[in-house]
Amino acid sequence: MNNLVMKKTMCLPTVAARGLVVFPNTLMHFDMIREKSIAALETAMANGQIVFLSMQKDIRIEEPKFKDLESVGTICRVKQVVKLPNGLVRVLIEGISRAQIIEMQEEKPYLRAIVSELSCDDEDDDDIKYEALQRRIVAEFQKYSENNQRVNPDMILPLENMKNFSEFTDSVAANLQLKIQDKQELLNCVCLEERMEMLISILIRETEILEFDKVINQKVKKNIDKNQKEYFLREQMKVIEEELGDKDGVE
Incomplete structure (x- = not known):
């Protein structure tokens, strides 16, 4: 039987993604406009460029909280940030690994969560x-x-x-x-x-x-x-x- 393995645990700024899933070892562009997401991104850029991205369950929610997010998301590395007109920020990120939210730390001024990397022993x-x-x-x-x-x-x-x-x-x-x-x-x-x-x-x-x-x-x-x-x-x-x-x- 395959056993789920939880590896390293870390506290990361968290971005709620609308209609977006990022897989490990893949690159993706997307735009941000919400203040919480931009604040989480800026914190990540100042602290090793690592951020946790989790998809919203309902894309219509404008101010998502942790209960509105999927529990499994992706630890990502921010590769590039470009500020666009009208307050938009275009981001290039690289997925690193799957991770699960273990604990919710805070929701203001941005989402922050303790997450644990996930893997499975069947890969051996x-x-x-x-x-x-x-x-x-x-x-x-x-x-x-x-x-x-x-x-x-x-x-x-x-x-x-x-x-x-x-x-x-x-x-x-x-x-x-x-x-x-x-x-x-x-x-x-x-x-x-x-x-x-x-x-x-x-x-x-x-x-x-x-x-x-x-x-x-x-x-x-x-x-x-x-x-x-x-x-x-x-x-x-x-x-x-x-x-x-x-x-x-x-x-």
Whole structure:
């Protein structure tokens, strides 16, 4: 049985992310405007550039508290900060590791929490199992990309030879256009084997949805083409009848 392992515990400034999940070992740009988030970011920049990012459960909440956050988030390193007009701050962050909120420290002037890094002892298991799962993920991704024009099928090429299977799985998940809750569930899934199996299931489901959507679009297009053709023929008949009517009226 896989055992969840809690590693280093630390107290970090915390950013509540709206509709955003960051995976370990991936880079992401996003904009900030809330004062609490910017204050947390500034504190992180002054203290080793490390911040904890957790997704809001409800993106409509303007002043989130700890009860409004997912318990599992990502310890991140702030790579770049750019101040934009209208009070916006654009941030480039790099995910470091999964972590869970252990204790809420404070909510003003910014969120701060004690978090513990998460890992699973299954990552020390035999590589053959993970290589098989990796190959299946690559195969399912190729099917998925064939049905999704917004996904570059070549994206998988630099990833498929990665020997760190956890980084591979998170990198694929980060590049997929999934429902945000699916991404959060993948982040919650610390144990590698379960995470890889979950990603395979999600890819299969998304491919089936895309294929069904394609069938629906083809039927809709066929109906539109048929209706347009019928409309054109009706208009053509009207013109012919009008022309014939005009000729009948000539003496």
